Amino acid sequence: MWRAIRPDSNSVWSNGQVLSRLRRYYDILNDRKPAKMLVANRVEVDSDLNASTDKLWDQHRKASGKFRVLLREIDRGNVDLKELDTPKTSYLDLKVELARRILASCHFCERRCGINRLEGKHGVCQLDAKAYVSSAFLHLGEEAPLVPSGTNARAFLWRCNLLQHVHV
Amino acid sequence: MIDGVEVDGEKLASLARHLKREGARNINYVGGDPTPSAHVILEAIRNLARTETNITQLWNSNFYCSKELMNLLLDVMDFWLPDFKYGTDECAERLSKVKRYFEVVSRNHKLAHDETVVEGNSGMIIRHLVMPGHLDCCTKPILDWIAENTPLALVNVMSQYHPDHLVPKNPEYKDINRRVTAKEMKEAYEYADKLGLLWRPVS
Numbered sequence: 001m002w003r004a005i006r007p008d009s010n011s012v013w014s015n016g017q018v019l020s021r022l023r024r025y026y027d028i029l030n031d032r033k034p035a036k037m038l039v040a041n042r043v044e045v046d047s048d049l050n051a052s053t054d055k056l057w058d059q060h061r062k063a064s065g066k067f068r069v070l071l072r073e074i075d076r077g078n079v080d081l082k083e084l085d086t087p088k089t090s091y092l093d094l095k096v097e098l099a100r101r102i103l104a105s106c107h108f109c110e111r112r113c114g115i116n117r118l119e120g121k122h123g124v125c126q127l128d129a130k131a132y133v134s135s136a137f138l139h140l141g142e143e144a145p146l147v148p149s150g151t152n153a154r155a156f157l158w159r160c161n162l163l164q165h166v167h168v
Numbered sequence: 169m170i171d172g173v174e175v176d177g178e179k180l181a182s183l184a185r186h187l188k189r190e191g192a193r194n195i196n197y198v199g200g201d202p203t204p205s206a207h208v209i210l211e212a213i214r215n216l217a218r219t220e221t222n223i224t225q226l227w228n229s230n231f232y233c234s235k236e237l238m239n240l241l242l243d244v245m246d247f248w249l250p251d252f253k254y255g256t257d258e259c260a261e262r263l264s265k266v267k268r269y270f271e272v273v274s275r276n277h278k279l280a281h282d283e284t285v286v287e288g289n290s291g292m293i294i295r296h297l298v299m300p301g302h303l304d305c306c307t308k309p310i311l312d313w314i315a316e317n318t319p320l321a322l323v324n325v326m327s328q329y330h331p332d333h334l335v336p337k338n339p340e341y342k343d344i345n346r347r348v349t350a351k352e353m354k355e356a357y358e359y360a361d362k363l364g365l366l367w368r369p370v371s
Binding site for chain 2: 002008012015017018021022023024025028029031034035036037038040041060064067068071075086090091092093095096098099100102103106107108109110111112123125127129130131132133134135136137138139142143144145146147148149150151
């Protein structure tokens with residue numbers, strides 16, 4: 001269906017420059033490489049997620065180093081992702097915990113309002129900890145290599161951290 | 169006032185799996201802006217990973233996020249689709265009421281590019297919306313910056329700007345109360361060509 005509306009979504013791959021710069025993305029599309037999150041899920045971290053925030057960031061730095069080595073090995077075909085166990089506590093668990101802590105004195109955006117959104121208070125973005133999705137659909141209007149784009153999180157009224165006078 | 173259904177990470181992940189089955193090439197986290205909902209998105213990503221769902225994670229954002237959030241995203245986002253809108257803090261402060269725009273947004277572009285795009289593990293398309301009368305202060309300095317600092321990014325030079333929302337009502341925004349002219353777009357495209365940017369296949 002989308003191929004008729006956006007034939008460029010396929011023809012764009014015949015452009016060698018585009019293909020070479022988006023090579024890994026193209027390989028994920030064709031299931032020849034794993035999305036990075038699947039690799040991150042195999043990286044083990046210290047199981048104590050109650051440690052101090054400084055300690056967790058320290059863990060995060062180390063896990064990132066391990067992740068990048070593992071990703072390279074997988075991409076070179078030296079390691080098979082499917083043969084790796086999933087650890088009890090993964091790099092992704094650590095990220096979820098650090099995100100929760102950021103939310104408690106919110107500094108996701110560079111306004112750094114510091115509000116405890118976990119307690120139900122609203123940040124400058126006018127949001128507490130809840131998230132909303134108003135539609136999940138295949139978007140055909142994005143750039144050719146991205147079509148169709150699964151915009152499952154397009155919540156038009158998710159508040160924004162940048163006042164937009166400009167609507168595209 | 170809030171439209172839509174409340175979602176947790178699990179629900180968001182199941183929507184993503186549904187879209188993959190429908191043929192989606194990527195999961196496009198957009199808003200508003202995804203930044204304030206990053207905690208739920210990271211939970212969704214963990215859920216997708218645990219169910220071995222192999223689909224590109226794409227961050228479609230104004231990139232006005234903290235360095236801490238960038239650090240959480242670098243090793244899980246397969247694709248960056250940021251906006252680079254303003255070439256000066258003055259334009260950003262007047263039109264988007266935001267401080268230190270250039271420093272913050274350029275820092276995040278540079279981080280994504282150097283830590284992931286250069287390593288070949290993420291793709292990147294930078295979106296620049298050309299604004300009427302903002303070629304010398306915004307479009308050209310941004311394209312210069314991209315050529316110099318994030319040369320492996322593709323660039324979408326966008327012409328879709330039209331005055332809306334507060335712009336027609338407020339004389340403060342008089343300068344952008346019109347569409348971009350064909351002449352201005354031509355100038356922007358020629359400038360991008362002169363710098364050797366890869367923009368045509370994605371604009």
